[in-house]
Amino acid sequence: MLQIAPEKVAHVIVRAREFDGKVASWGDDPGGTETEESPDAVLEDNGQDPIATELASFIDVLNVDEQASLVALMWIGRGTYEAEELADAIETALGERVNATSQYLMGIPLLADYLEDGLDKLGYNVGDVENDVL
Numbered sequence: 527m528l529q530i531a532p533e534k535v536a537h538v539i540v541r542a543r544e545f546d547g548k549v550a551s552w553g554d555d556p557g558g559t560e561t562e563e564s565p566d567a568v569l570e571d572n573g574q575d576p577i578a579t580e581l582a583s584f585i586d587v588l589n590v591d592e593q594a595s596l597v598a599l600m601w602i603g604r605g606t607y608e609a610e611e612l613a614d615a616i617e618t619a620l621g622e623r624v625n626a627t628s629q630y631l632m633g634i635p636l637l638a639d640y641l642e643d644g645l646d647k648l649g650y651n652v653g654d655v656e657n658d659v660l
Contacts, residue, residue, distance in 0.1 A: 542638040585628035594619035603644030
C-alpha cells in the first residue's frame, strides 16, 4: 500500500514540472543574447531557484516511509517495477537509501511524468489528484 497521500505526490508533481521547466543560466552561454531583463529570464536556473528550494524542502520533511513510497512510485512510473511490486519497491527504496531523497529525485529527468505514470498504474485518477492541489 502506498504510504504517502496522493495529494502530497501531486504537490511534488506540480513543483517538479515547474522545476523541470528551468534552463541553464544565461551566464553559462558566453555568446548568448539573453539578459536578466528578458521575459525568458524567469526560466533561468541560477542556483537560487525558490521552486527548487521549496521542492527539496517539501520532500525532505516527509517521513522516511513517505519518501520511500515517493521513490517507489517514481520507479513504478519509470517501469523499473510493476504496480503489483509496490511493497518490494518500497522495501528496496528503504534499503538503498544513501543520499537525500530530494537530491536523488530532483536529479531525475521527467520526474513529474514518472510520478504521474506511477499514480496511474496504481489506479489513482491523476487529474483529480492534481486538481485537489491546484
